[in-house]
Amino acid sequence: MAKVTFSIWRTNESGGQFQNYEAEISEGMVVLDAVHQIQAEQANDLAVRWNCKAGKCGSCSAEINGHPKLMCMTRLDDMNLDKAITIQPMKAFPVIRDLVTDVSRNYRIKKKIKKFKPRNPDASDGTWRMYQGDIDRVQEFRKCIECFLCQDVCHVIREHHLHEEFAGPRHMVYTAALEMHPLDVEDRRKELKTEGGIGFCNITKCCTNVCPENITITDNAIIPLKERVADRFYDPLMKLLSIFGKK
DSSP states (O other): OEEEEEEEEEOOTTSOEEEEEEEEEOTTOBHHHHHHHHHHHTOTTOOOOOSOSSSSSOTTEEEETTEEEEGGGOBGGGSOTTSOEEEEOOTTSOEEETTEEOOHHHHHHHHHSOOOOBSOSSOTTSOOOOOHHHHHHHHHHHTOOOOOHHHHHOHHHHTTOOTTTOOOHHHHHHHHHHHTOTTBOOOOHHHHHTTSOGGGOOOOOHHHHHOTTOOOIIIIIIHHHHHHHHHHHTOHHHHHHHHHHTO
16 A cells, blocks of 8 residues: 555636645556545545446546547556646647546537448458458447547647547548458549548647557558548549539
8 A cells, every 4th residue: 555646637717726635546547536536525526537448338438648548548556756747638628627628629529520331331352351351450449438538638639629620540440441342333532621620630640659559540541541532632643633624
């Protein structure tokens, strides 16, 4: 057992401030365990969002010592306990209360993305065949738990506040899962360029670095989508082919 200081963001009428709490921790505890202990014993009104406590629901996203992480997957044994551990809400989203942020914008963006459109809706002729490599490529993107840590750490959203101009890495991953599906025939390149604002991403890979599911967001999703947009709108030959192809 050890006594550790936690500096947790608490909202108030003037906005909010960090408040210190001391908690007894034991081996194997994660940050979320400590937060629950503080909530139960010292701050019953502390607001925190969580659900599965297994790193699969994405609910308990926060910034721990300034780094976007899942509280349920951040072990206290791996941290320097000699200093106060700071816990604050994700910076890129509006704060509702304490550690809870409003991430509803992400769901509104997702609804606007064109859905899966199969090349043969009936599939009665048995032509829905896929190679294992195609399945594996798409399956990586399906691992996303929508924790929105990638959205939080993205400097386009976090620092430049281009919330309306750039959809963000989470939605690039979702679009990639559709675009790279071998049976999908929908064209989402125009929306990626305009509404999605894919050009704002300068591939710093910060989103890849914080993904708890180890999805290679930049290399496997965003860059291939950028290439598709570039081929469609900036390659002279492809642009001519697309013009004459419509007639």
